[in-house]
Amino acid sequence: MSILKIDSVSKYFGGVAAVVDFSMIQDENEITGIIGPNGAGKTTVFNLITGVYSMDNGRIFFMNKDITESPAHKRTEAGISRTFQNIRLFKNLNVLDNMKVACGWKVRYSLWEEMIRLPRVIREEREIDEKARHFLEYLGLTQYTDQKPNNLPYGIQRRLELARTLIAEPKLLLLDEPAAGLNPREVVSLMGMINKLQQDYKLSIIIVEHHMELIMKICSLIHVLDFGKKIAEGKPEDIKKNELVLHAYLGDEG
């Protein structure tokens, strides 16, 4: 069963083709990788999936629904969550509030109820609080609950971003270079974590990453981009041997 279908999507910035005619199918409960040299358009693909950019051509289907025209927050509500290449936590909120930002926007109470604080609203606020603390605990972040994210080590900030995506109860998780800036030991624990949460929450995951070891170990399918075009698609062992890929990464003499 496919959860996400990207159908020949293109995106141009001025005259520059960031993504050209890109198609992919993401199966449920699978971990897929997107790799490619710098500037190949990997993050642009994420931005198109999440609705940060509008696309110039093509369509995107999520759970068999056409989401091409949906605004970003609707796509998150539908079940697409992401992390960012450069961590985007809210500096002025503490760790717990950073979690709460991302949660519970599916059930929305009206302004009036908010004003008069109906019991339902109070219950909901408490549920959000419990949920936020639960996911902090799940990723071992409980001790940082009241701290500001800027004071935390880089690896912890990355993990907090991951926890924040979970609270929205996504079905599809997009990880944009989750291993960037992590030391080798942290990368190993990250791989374990991604596998664990994929199984615990039955997630479909797409990873953009430069860290080849991580990609080759945990992805069942890999798409390779170069200058906005897909040049290869296949299982890790095939990609390793693919001449076009080697050429893109290493140049002519490779």
Next chain:
Amino acid sequence: MNFNLILQQLLNGISLGGVYALMAVGFGLIFNVLKFSNFSHGGVVTISAYFGYFMSQYVFPNFVITFILTAIFGGFLGVLIEKLIFRPIRLKGAPLTLFLVNSITAAMLVQQFFAVMWGDNYYPYPEFIKETAIHMGEFTISKIYLLMLSISAFVLLVLGYIIKKTKIGIALRAVSSDIRTPSLMGINIDFVISMAFFFAGVLGGVTGYLLGMAFTVDPFIGSMIIKGIVAAIIGGMGSLGGGVIAGLILGVAESLLIAEIGASLTPIVVYASIILLLLIRPEGISGKTYIVKA
């Protein structure tokens, strides 16, 4: 100045400062989210003052009902203003200067409109409180000032709770620090901005009602907003708490100075000290650094 007079002016000053604080926060809420100085907040104050006057004079001669109605009216007025004059230019990606120009224009429009329609007269609110002062020996406390103080404190506390604890408050703070990313957390940015204008509008409605009740209603009542803006700047833009403290200080300073050097010299001394203060400490009393916008 004798001791009683000082004490009394102190109380008056805190009451007045409470209203300045309301304005500073109403102004600061929008500045935090959209990073421009929203002079149209003065327009909300003016319209609400007239609305409160007409409601209490002709529809419900009851303080509590008209007060709540005016507060809610102000809230929806804020939402309407955002939809009419700020949202269209925001969706087109207009520069911040244009927001500033639009907000000043809106404030002028409201002022001139009321000056033409009802500017020929002063409109006093009905006397809700028959005995207007409490006497304790030599000490006289105006009931309206006490009411002003307690209402301002209550409204600010409720708002503080909403911003600190609730989902919408957290979303507001998130949008304040980064207006794009929260949409990827499932937050509808347009909705959050509407809410910011609603809360600011409620504060504007309360301010208009209190000012109208304490003084009289005239078209230029909204220009009192300049005090609120000054308080927000001294408090340190971006810090709502700083704005509250600065509002109180401003109110107290004004009241004490009026008693000491008279009403005509007071503004000169106040504004001169503000310039001096900002020369010494440009980041305001809260000491937050912020990026200067329009």
